[in-house]
Amino acid sequence: QSALTQPASVSGSPGQSITISCTGTSSDVGGYNYVSWYRQHPGKAPKLMIYDVTNRPSGVSNRFSGSKSGNTASLTISGLQAEDEADYYCSSYTSGSTLVLFGGGTKLTVL
Amino acid sequence: QLQLQESGPGLVKPSETLSLTCTVSGDSISSSSYYWGWIRQPPGKGLEWIGSIYFSGSTYYNPSLRSRVTVSVDTSKNQFSLKLRSVTAADTAVYYCMRHIYVNMVWGQGNLVTVSS
Numbered sequence: 001q002s003a004l005t006q007p008a009s010v011s012g013s014p015g016q017s018i019t020i021s022c023t024g025t026s027s028d029v030g031g032y033n034y035v036s037w038y039r040q041h042p043g044k045a046p047k048l049m050i051y052d053v054t055n056r057p058s059g060v061s062n063r064f065s066g067s068k069s070g071n072t073a074s075l076t077i078s079g080l081q082a083e084d085e086a087d088y089y090c091s092s093y094t095s096g097s098t099l100v101l102f103g104g105g106t107k108l109t110v111l
Numbered sequence: 112q113l114q115l116q117e118s119g120p121g122l123v124k125p126s127e128t129l130s131l132t133c134t135v136s137g138d139s140i141s142s143s144s145y146y147w148g149w150i151r152q153p154p155g156k157g158l159e160w161i162g163s164i165y166f167s168g169s170t171y172y173n174p175s176l177r178s179r180v181t182v183s184v185d186t187s188k189n190q191f192s193l194k195l196r197s198v199t200a201a202d203t204a205v206y207y208c209m210r211h212i213y214v215n216m217v218w219g220q221g222n223l224v225t226v227s228s
Contacts, residue, residue: 034213100160
């Protein structure tokens with residue numbers, strides 16, 4: 001069982017918007033503004049899409065946005081495109097000697 | 112531009128030690144205020160953080176693997192390494208090295224390691 005909870009799957013049609021949630025605790029997601037989101041296509045390494053809850057790395061489309069409320073972070077993808085179909089993972093910094101937590105991953109299907 | 116490249120055997124026998132090295136280019140392990148770490152992904156499953164080492168030498172490990180894991184650096188070669196002892200089939204995975212600050216990570220391309228006799 002993963003430390004952070006994500007839905008196993010979400011789906012949407014091209015052009016629509018979807019949101020993926022990532023729920024943790026006050027010791028991780030809720031306690032720090034250090035949540036990242038990664039996209040992983042089959043056979044590829046994960047790619048950073050959002051860091052520090054809301055920031056997009058250079059080169060990432062502004063269709064991707066992040067937010068946080070309490071112990072739950074969210075990734076929103078607007079204007080869904082076929083290339084968005086992938087697995088998405090959230091990650092959070094956590095206190096103590098365990099630095100990094102991951103969610104179990106969410107499979108996004110573009111219908 | 113930062114690049115990380117994993118290297119090591121693709122096949123390890125049960126009960127032996129898995130050893131991987133990550134060669135870093137485009138940054139100096141010893142002079143930058145980053146963590147250098149390892150993540151793995153079993154086939155068809157999610158991501159699992161294994162452990163990280165800070166540029167100062169402090170180490171941090173996943174509690175579930177702590178008794179079997181060592182992450183170390185070789186500053187002369189600008190490399191860092193992973194050793195995972197007493198492996199079983201459950202340790203079969205793609206192993207990624209990465210540089211991170213908090214959870215802002217830059218990844219290598221990954222190295223599949225299979226544990227089998």
